[in-house]
Structures are given as C-alpha cells and as structure tokens.
Amino acid sequence: MSTPTFHPDLYSGKVVLVVGGTTGIGAGIADAFAQLGAVVTVTGATAAECAAARASPAFRCRDAVALDVRDEAAVAHLIDDLPRLDALVNCAGIIRRGAEHEVPVFEDVLAINLTGSMRTATLARAKLKASGSGCIVNTASVLSFFGGGLVPGYAASKGGIAQLTKSLAIAYAPDGIRVNAIAPGWVATPLTQALQDDPQRSAAILARTPLARWAQPDDIAGAAVFLCSPAARFVTGVVLPVDGGYMIT
DSSP states (O other): OOOOSSOOOTTTTTTEEEOSSSSSHHHHHHHHHTTTTTTEEEESSSSHHHHHHHTTTTSSSSSEEEEOOTHHHHHHHHHHHHOOOOOEEOOOOOTTTTTTGHHHHHHHHHHHIHHHHHHHHHHHHHHHHHSSOOOOEOOOGGGGTSOOOTTTHHHHHHHHHHHHHHHHHHHHHHTTOEEEEEEEOOOOOOHHHHHTOOOHHHHHHHHHOOTOOOOOOHHHHHHHHTTGGGGGOOOOSOOESSSTTTGGG
C-alpha cells in the first residue's frame, strides 16, 4: 500500500481506533493513519484475524484486538482502555449475498453494520469530546444510494449509515465532534472476492466506472484521513463517495 500524500507528522500524538481495521478497507485506513504518526488500535472479528494482522511485517498499529461490535460491554472495555481518543473509524461490516432475504441473516447484518456503528460512536463520544477536536468516520457505500437485490440487509444498513452519520453530526456538534462517512465504490477486498471472480459482474462494474478499475483499500484511506484532518474542520454530516465515478454514470 502507498501512503496518501499528507504531511508525515499530520497525526503525531493522535490516538485513532479503527473498528474492523484488520483487513480490507479498514486495514488500508489504519495503515495510512499509522504512517502519518497516529497511535492506531484496530479490531477484528476473531482472535485469529487479529493474530494474522499483528504477524504481518507491514503492521504499524499499536495493537489488534478481537471485538464483537454487538457486545456492548466489550466495546466499552476497549474504549475505556485507550489513553485518549481523537478519531473513531467504523469499518466493521459483513455481507451475506442471497441469504439476506432470510430475516435472521438480515437482522445480523444490520446488528453489525449499523447498530454496531451506533454503539461504538455512543460509547466513544465522551473521549472524543475530551480530545477537543474528535472525529468519527463511518463507512457507508454506494449502496447507501441505490438498492441491491441480493443484499437487502447490506443495502439497508448502509442507507442507515448515511442517515446515522447526518443525525450524529447534528447531535455531536455541541461537543465539538465532527461526524462524516465515506461511501466506497467497488473495492478489491475479501468482502468483494466473489464479485471480482465473476467475469460478467466484474466487467459490468468496470464498464460503469469511469476510472475503469477496482479500487484498492489505500484509494479509500485518503478520504478518511482528510475527513479527520484540520483541512476538514468545517466539514460534518457529509457522505463522501469514493467510487471512481461509478455513481455519475
């Protein structure tokens, strides 16, 4: 991964928590913050996932911690354990193509993708306020803006993230906390591997994307870094597409 072009000490002394930061988009964001001087903690869904992240020669974070975002006590413990908190990035998410028409699966997708983000934001609010310039970046999607026949739970959760972001931006503004979201397009991660491996589906995605390629996780990282930076100090409640132009075609 390449580092986004920012001053190398931009986040020196800052503490960042990337929930869902051991793989995919979250890992790209965590790595970018760490390269810019932040002390970064990431979470993963399992202990094995976290161990694999820590074992990577490229791992620059403070730690990788297994976390179920549905477990309020576990989320509270993790946040309480941080020395301070300047930025929270919510990247934990699942997708269950086809199976999301089953109500229990639908509910589980929303519990992780949407309610999990609300839970982490709620429990992090006091520490973000104490930092004096706290920021939250949620992970929406291009599916925040249109539907997906095979993924009603995922699309509903990401539509919810867009509205949650706007609502928390209003609610948290008196605390000096800015709340924004990134809305990635089609990114080459384990979550999209099935689509990447489907020649017809991948070709259709690339045909509609003006930049004509799948994004890499570090393509998304720069937007998150910007939204948490002083350059975005008057930006809140924004859902920023990072999609290679997919939604304009």
